[in-house]
Amino acid sequence: xKSWIAFWNILKKDIRNYYLKPPNISWGIIxxxxxxxxxxxxxxDGNILELLPGLISMSVLFGTTSMLAVTITFxxxxxxxxxxLLAPISLNLMVLAKIxxxxxxxxFNAFVPVIFxxxxxxxxxxxxxxxxxxxxxxxxxxxxxxxxxxxxxKQVFEAQTxxxxxxxxxxxLCGLFIPISSLPLFLRPISFCLPLTYGTDIxxxxxxxxxILPPLLSFGALLVFAxxxxxxxxxxxxxxxxx
Amino acid sequence: xxxxxxxxxKKTYDNFTAVDDISFDIEKGEIFGFLGPNGAGKTSTIxxxxxxxxxxxxxxxxxxxxxxxQTKKAQAVMGLVxxxxxxxxxxxxxxxxxxxxxxxxxxxxxxxxxxxQLLELFRLKDAGKRPFKAYSKGMRRKLTIAAALIHSPQVLxxxxxxxxxxxESSRQIRNMIVDLKxxxxxxxxxxxxxxxxxxxxxxxxxxxxxxxxxxxxxPQLMDSVSHGHAIQLVTDKNARDVSIELHKxxxxxxxxxxSDHSLVMLSEQRIPLFPVMNFFHDRKIEVYEARELRPxxxxxxxxxxxxxxxVLKKDKEKAGFR
Numbered sequence: 001x002k003s004w005i006a007f008w009n010i011l012k013k014d015i016r017n018y019y020l021k022p023p024n025i026s027w028g029i030i031x032x033x034x035x036x037x038x039x040x041x042x043x044x045d046g047n048i049l050e051l052l053p054g055l056i057s058m059s060v061l062f063g064t065t066s067m068l069a070v071t072i073t074f075x076x077x078x079x080x081x082x083x084x085l086l087a088p089i090s091l092n093l094m095v096l097a098k099i100x101x102x103x104x105x106x107x108f109n110a111f112v113p114v115i116f117x118x119x120x121x122x123x124x125x126x127x128x129x130x131x132x133x134x135x136x137x138x139x140x141x142x143x144x145x146x147x148x149x150x151x152x153x154k155q156v157f158e159a160q161t162x163x164x165x166x167x168x169x170x171x172x173l174c175g176l177f178i179p180i181s182s183l184p185l186f187l188r189p190i191s192f193c194l195p196l197t198y199g200t201d202i203x204x205x206x207x208x209x210x211x212i213l214p215p216l217l218s219f220g221a222l223l224v225f226a227x228x229x230x231x232x233x234x235x236x237x238x239x240x241x242x243x
Numbered sequence: 244x245x246x247x248x249x250x251x252x253k254k255t256y257d258n259f260t261a262v263d264d265i266s267f268d269i270e271k272g273e274i275f276g277f278l279g280p281n282g283a284g285k286t287s288t289i290x291x292x293x294x295x296x297x298x299x300x301x302x303x304x305x306x307x308x309x310x311x312x313q314t315k316k317a318q319a320v321m322g323l324v325x326x327x328x329x330x331x332x333x334x335x336x337x338x339x340x341x342x343x344x345x346x347x348x349x350x351x352x353x354x355x356x357x358x359x360q361l362l363e364l365f366r367l368k369d370a371g372k373r374p375f376k377a378y379s380k381g382m383r384r385k386l387t388i389a390a391a392l393i394h395s396p397q398v399l400x401x402x403x404x405x406x407x408x409x410x411e412s413s414r415q416i417r418n419m420i421v422d423l424k425x426x427x428x429x430x431x432x433x434x435x436x437x438x439x440x441x442x443x444x445x446x447x448x449x450x451x452x453x454x455x456x457x458x459x460x461x462p463q464l465m466d467s468v469s470h471g472h473a474i475q476l477v478t479d480k481n482a483r484d485v486s487i488e489l490h491k492x493x494x495x496x497x498x499x500x501x502s503d504h505s506l507v508m509l510s511e512q513r514i515p516l517f518p519v520m521n522f523f524h525d526r527k528i529e530v531y532e533a534r535e536l537r538p539x540x541x542x543x544x545x546x547x548x549x550x551x552x553x554v555l556k557k558d559k560e561k562a563g564f565r
Contacts, residue, residue, distance in 0.1 A: 078332070080331050083346065085295060086294070086346075087318070242295065
């Protein structure tokens with residue numbers, strides 16, 4: 001019970017201090033909206049339905065990775081993060097509390113383009129349960145990628161640089177803009193090593209019925225990525241945060 | 244009862260040894276001072292005891308709990324005031340205290356009541372609703388100490404608590420430390436203010452280059468370097484005229500001229516005052532002042548560590564302007 005009081009208060013503090021700040025709310029709304037509008041202006045005849053999986057994935061990815069990396073690095077440089085390391089709660093629970101806020105923020109970001117699209121197209125055929133689960137798993141893996149960056153970065157600018165280093169190649173290799181089948185042969189194995197590839201494929205399946213992998217396999221792969229990333233983060237935290 | 248026990252503690256970073264095989268115990272309700280210049284290994288020692296850093300070797304127990312094996316259990320009985328005030332700038336004083344209490348699993352009513360109590364105790368009640376970033380340096384320090392006390396720790400670690408803050412706040416903090424000791428809290432204090440350590444610590448350890456060079460109570464430390472006794476006398480006669488006769492009269496002692504009317508008698512044994520006063524009385528010499536000269540803790544520190552007090556002063560200045 002005591003641990004959960006700490007968990008809930010870390011989450012509440014992060015939401016209030018970071019995610020509910022006007023710049024972040026506006027980023028969470030404006031960023032997905034701008035992407036949607038940009039795509040529409042670029043190809044007015046384009047099908048919004050085809051754009052939606054990509055927009056959701058990008059919104060989650062951009063909303064989570066840098067957010068967690070920057071907030072943790074910011075707290076570490078101001079040494080307030082030491083308070084969390086000194087609290088008598090397990091490191092696992094503390095890490096979960098830190099990523100929980102980012103996951104919620106990622107989910108919020110994901111649904112901005114969905115709400116926007118619902119004004120133009122009929123989304124009644126979408127399996128919302130599956131969509132939510134897919135978004136949740138994309139948010140978890142992206143947040144953990146952010147955590148991985150946070151463990152390595154010492155300064156906020158480093159965290160931002162590392163985030164982009166991960167995010168942009170991921171966007172181009174996960175089949176969002178270029179189908180994986182059209183990628184050069186040597187790049188394809190890399191695509192299948194990225195969690196976003198599986199997340200995007202599930203979303204494509206749910207929204208357009210155009211998935212290339214069985215959904216169960218993609219869900220399984222995302223789960224494996226989540227566990228693996230968590231374990232790597234945990235190992236690195238032990239090594240780098242408790243010197 | 245031993246509250247903190249450290250034995251053969253060592254910490255190395257690559258080729259650099261920050262803490263080199265140190266051992267000490269702290270009794271319950273004691274104020275233990277850790278005195279040394281910047282980079283001596285004070286913060287590294289604290290970080291290992293509180294579980295923020297892993298020792299390369301050695302054992303640490305706090306309240307009988309093995310810190311290396313049961314870090315989280317041990318952290319529940321410890322509080323830390325780091326060398327920098329590290330609360331959350333965006334939150335106000337009250338919220339910061341409540342958040343710190345929540346980290347220790349305290350329920351809402353309990354943490355709010357304790358936060359109000361501490362704000363009152365630290366005279367920060369009016370500032371409780373102001374964001375931490377708007378606090379002065381002294382107020383930030385006091386709130387950081389309050390945050391460390393929110394879960395009523397049995398052992399409190401204070402890392403340079405009065406560095407760089409105003410005189411009034413420093414005085415208040417020192418009084419609070421003494422009050423905490425009276426209430427049974429064990430205190431581990433690192434400082435490079437010798438006079439602060441001398442004023443409030445029960446026992447002191449001098450640390451330099453990662454090693455404890457001496458430890459003990461203040462009289463023990465002083466005895467360890469002073470191998471004689473000295474009395475300074477101020478008279479109405481020229482010191483030079485009196486000194487030769489004084490030396491002849493008290494054969495076992497040495498006499499040094501301090502200034503025109505002041506001289507110092509040095510002896511291996513304690514110097515009884517009555518015969519000395521009689522000596523002056525018989526010669527109709529007025530004695531205006533007679534006082535025993537004892538080495539200061541600063542003298543002891545310089546003698547034992549080989550570090551001039553000016554080095555510590557420089558550290559203080561740097562820290563003050565941080």
